[in-house]
Amino acid sequence: MKADLELVQEAKEGARKSFSELVQRHQKQMMRVALRMVRDWDTAEDIVQESFIKAYQNISDFAARSSFKSWLYQITINTAKNKLRSNHREVIGVDHLVMGIEDDTEKKLIAGDLKSLILAEVARLPARQQMALNLRIYEDLSFKEIAEIMQCPYDTAKANYRHALLKLKERMESELKTVNINGMDPVTWIEFGSIHAEAEG
Amino acid sequence: MKSKNWWQEMEKVRQWVKSSDPAVSLWRESDMNSLHSKIMDQINDWEEKKSQTPSRRTLASLLKPNFSNKRAGS
Numbered sequence: 295m296k297a298d299l300e301l302v303q304e305a306k307e308g309a310r311k312s313f314s315e316l317v318q319r320h321q322k323q324m325m326r327v328a329l330r331m332v333r334d335w336d337t338a339e340d341i342v343q344e345s346f347i348k349a350y351q352n353i354s355d356f357a358a359r360s361s362f363k364s365w366l367y368q369i370t371i372n373t374a375k376n377k378l379r380s381n382h383r384e385v386i387g388v389d390h391l392v393m394g395i396e397d398d399t400e401k402k403l404i405a406g407d408l409k410s411l412i413l414a415e416v417a418r419l420p421a422r423q424q425m426a427l428n429l430r431i432y433e434d435l436s437f438k439e440i441a442e443i444m445q446c447p448y449d450t451a452k453a454n455y456r457h458a459l460l461k462l463k464e465r466m467e468s469e470l471k472t473v474n475i476n477g478m479d480p481v482t483w484i485e486f487g488s489i490h491a492e493a494e495g
Numbered sequence: 496m497k498s499k500n501w502w503q504e505m506e507k508v509r510q511w512v513k514s515s516d517p518a519v520s521l522w523r524e525s526d527m528n529s530l531h532s533k534i535m536d537q538i539n540d541w542e543e544k545k546s547q548t549p550s551r552r553t554l555a556s557l558l559k560p561n562f563s564n565k566r567a568g569s
Contacts, residue, residue: 310535310538310539310542313538314531314535317531317534317535318531321527321530321531321534322527325518325527325530326518326522329517329518329521329522330516330517330518333517333521334521335521335523335526339526339530339533342530342534343530343533343534343537346534346538347534347537347538347541350538350541351541408511408515409514409515410515412511412512412514412515413515413517416512416515427512431509431512431513432512432513432516432518456505459505459508459509460505462508462511462512463504463505463507463508466508466511
């Protein structure tokens with residue numbers, strides 16, 4: 295299998311087939327990240343199409359200072375932010391971008407929907423913490439890749455992720471303490487099997 | 496150095512978040528096949544349009560005045 299950079303080089307020389315392979319390779323990841331931001335399949339699909347076309351049209355500008363995947367994530371995230379702006383969602387500047395989510399957390403929790411509560415809490419995090427958290431947890435990216443995508447130093451990417459986790463922990467604990475779900479211990483709602491300490495890095 | 500307990504707590508939060516991935520419930524695997532075609536169709540259209548549009552240089556040469564039509568001695 296050819297490396298991304300090899301395919302990029304071929305695409306720069308005009309090989310559409312090579313770019314097609316890059317699309318095949320990365321479209322799922324880009325769809326997932328767009329879907330998390332806009333929470334609508336058709337909009338996410340538009341964003342991913344637009345992002346790949348932008349990438350193709352500007353491939354000669356890709357200087358391989360980061361990986362092709364990181365560059366693609368950058369394009370997709372920026373395209374999604376622009377889409378959210380143009381859709382007049384709840385956006386107060388890029389650094390305060392809030393991903394679309396309903397705010398009826400208590401109702402959802404009473405209904406037993408813990409996932410919705412977690413999502414609501416994630417949505418309340420500052421945009422950069424949210425982004426670091428999403429890329430680390432859902433996309434399983436390294437802090438080096440996250441730093442490239444967020445265009446910030448490595449330590450900042452790591453700090454954003456850790457602050458996000460800490461804030462979530464505090465908020466979830468306080469939410470779960472105040473809401474008693476049908477008399478059940480809330481902790482029983484958040485058992486996800488064995489716990490392993492996360493390795494540094 | 497952070498305690499083992501601290502890492503366990505953080506891992507617990509990580510697992511909460513991971514388990515609530517909104518992309519999972521919204522995912523439509525069957526639609527992924529058509530996405531690739533849509534992207535490549537648009538790229539092919541763009542390339543076709545680009546090849547039909549005269550480049551700036553070509554356009555400039557087309558718009559350049561034809562000096563051979565100048566009157567002699569003018």
